[in-house]
């Protein structure tokens with residue numbers, strides 16, 4: 001894809017590519033206003049995380065996460081927004097250490113994997129990039145960079161989405177006209193199989209091979225059918241009613 005995907009800033013609603021968004025978030029005036037307006041005695045550290053698919057950087061997220069939250073919290077979030085299909089295993093790779101959702105004590109060599117009950121601040125530092133894998137069979141690999149760390153008033157949520165790539169629009173690979181709604185997992189491996197509603201009905205591989213188009217690097221993999229909790233299009237506060 002020649003054109004990098006853009007996404008909207010939660011606070012001002014402006015659209016940027018991931019590279020610009022990374023810089024924008026630290027200089028966004030609307031964001032600064034909101035942070036300045038926060039009250040409350042409890043202070044807390046927050047990491048700004050840039051999360052992207054390792055092999056398709058057009059899928060990306062910027063989230064702010066409490067530094068006392070755990071890797072398990074981050075794992076849960078990633079499953080909810082991008083990954084969960086049938087409860088596969090997952091792991092973070094941080095430096096030489098591996099943190100698994102269900103570490104096995106049955107290992108052949110090296111150090112055993114650790115569990116995910118570690119706080120972000122005990123394993124992360126600003127500037128670090130760590131790896132993440134969901135499903136050790138048909139693996140979806142992510143890269144997570146701690147772009148920034150700040151201390152501020154404690155917020156209600158452990159994780160706040162600051163931006164997310166807008167859904168990528170695919171054109172039906174059969175009629176070449178209408179927007180694709182589903183993907184044929186048989187044909188996807190050849191870079192085809194994007195189907196509009198009409199062509200999906202007559203496509204030769206059958207409807208049981210089809211999965212919904214969704215805004216996730218796991219689209220078309222295993223049984224992944226999109227997120228139940230997060231809409232594909234991220235809605236900034238400026239577009240919400242009663243914001």
Ligand SMILES: [Zn+2]
Nearest residue numbers: 009011012028
């Ligand atoms: Zn902004």
Ligand SMILES: [Zn+2]
Nearest residue numbers: 085086222223
């Ligand atoms: Zn699965």
Ligand SMILES: [Zn+2]
Nearest residue numbers: 172175196199
């Ligand atoms: Zn079509």
Ligand SMILES: [Zn+2]
Nearest residue numbers: 184186187205
């Ligand atoms: Zn097909």
